[in-house]
Amino acid sequence: MIKIRRLTCFDHPKLKKLISYLCTDDNDKLAKSLAEEPIGFLNAMLPLKLKFKSESFILIDKHEILGLITTVRTPGNPYKINITRLIFKDNMYEIGKGLVKYIMEKFGEKGATSFTVTIDECHDELFNLFINGCGFRQCASETLWKIEKPTPQKPHLHWRYAQNSDSKDIAQMYNDEVLNIYKPSLIRQPQEFQAPIFGGFCDYYKTRYLIEECEKILGYFSITTSDNLNYILDITTNSGYDFEYSEIINVMLCEIARKKRAFYPLVKQKKYIKNADKLGEYLKSQNYNPIQTQQILVKDYYKPVKEEASDWKVFILGENQITTN
Numbered sequence: 001m002i003k004i005r006r007l008t009c010f011d012h013p014k015l016k017k018l019i020s021y022l023c024t025d026d027n028d029k030l031a032k033s034l035a036e037e038p039i040g041f042l043n044a045m046l047p048l049k050l051k052f053k054s055e056s057f058i059l060i061d062k063h064e065i066l067g068l069i070t071t072v073r074t075p076g077n078p079y080k081i082n083i084t085r086l087i088f089k090d091n092m093y094e095i096g097k098g099l100v101k102y103i104m105e106k107f108g109e110k111g112a113t114s115f116t117v118t119i120d121e122c123h124d125e126l127f128n129l130f131i132n133g134c135g136f137r138q139c140a141s142e143t144l145w146k147i148e149k150p151t152p153q154k155p156h157l158h159w160r161y162a163q164n165s166d167s168k169d170i171a172q173m174y175n176d177e178v179l180n181i182y183k184p185s186l187i188r189q190p191q192e193f194q195a196p197i198f199g200g201f202c203d204y205y206k207t208r209y210l211i212e213e214c215e216k217i218l219g220y221f222s223i224t225t226s227d228n229l230n231y232i233l234d235i236t237t238n239s240g241y242d243f244e245y246s247e248i249i250n251v252m253l254c255e256i257a258r259k260k261r262a263f264y265p266l267v268k269q270k271k272y273i274k275n276a277d278k279l280g281e282y283l284k285s286q287n288y289n290p291i292q293t294q295q296i297l298v299k300d301y302y303k304p305v306k307e308e309a310s311d312w313k314v315f316i317l318g319e320n321q322i323t324t325n
Contacts, residue, residue: 006056011058071084079114140182142294166217223255223256
């Protein structure tokens with residue numbers, strides 16, 4: 001009998017067989033989430049707007065785990081759900097589709113209005129699963145550029161740490177910089193630029209910074225890491241002003257270098273921002289390496305999903321995974 005339920009610590013022995021092909025880092029992340037079962041149980045009991053950790057669900061048939069899906073709500077916008085991991089076994093394409101539809105039904109009933117997933121542009125099977133199988137649409141893309149040999153210098157740029165009280169002004173500046181065609185799906189609420197209340201339990205750590213002039217925010221940038229090794233550098237600036245990207249990136253490199261001697265910085269180029277091409281030209285001129293382009297797929301509204309039949313077809317194994325080393 002096929003059923004889907006939340007992942008628990010008692011599933012670890014069976015789960016090891018399913019994820020044995022994953023890289024060590026992903027195995028460690030899943031093991032950590034299982035070790036935090038008491039916190040995960042509390043998180044599962046909370047309403048959508050109060051959840052503070054990712055959640056994983058498994059599909060089981062005759063005591064065997066055939067698939068796993070992990071989701072996390074967007075900090076500051078609990079009704080925007082992100083799918084961060086999808087694993088299914090031995091070419092079972094329909095297993096993956098069943099897990100995605102289960103998530104949309106489960107969280108849709110709780111009020112979720114948007115579901116998002118980012119997929120490497122090379123994963124044709126996952127594109128087909130989400131777009132043709134689950135009704136997602138291709139929205140925009142992001143490219144990660146790796147800085148091979150970071151050399152932070154003494155910074156000269158004037159900046160400060162962002163505060164929660166800045167969130168309204170940051171959101172206004174950010175949303176103004178989103179290209180009009182992408183605004184319906186990609187604009188952000190002010191709360192999404194605030195530090196989460198239960199930040200210590202999040203699966204990542206983010207530091208936020210501002211560039212301002214005469215109390216007007218002209219730039220916003222952030223550093224995000226989930227493993228204290230790979231760091232995502234995200235930059236959004238007012239397109240009406242000229243900025244030296246080298247100075248902004250240098251500030252972030254200095255901030256990381258204060259805490260870590262060895263690290264891998266990755267600059268995110270958001271193709272849906274007005275200055276995207278300008279940033280891309282700068283990164284290319286510095287001989288940074290574009291290591292991955294991810295497509296953002298979105299389902300902006302919830303529709304009730306009919307119950308899936310229990311006969312599962314066999315296709316190909318897939319997972320949404322970022323490898324930066």
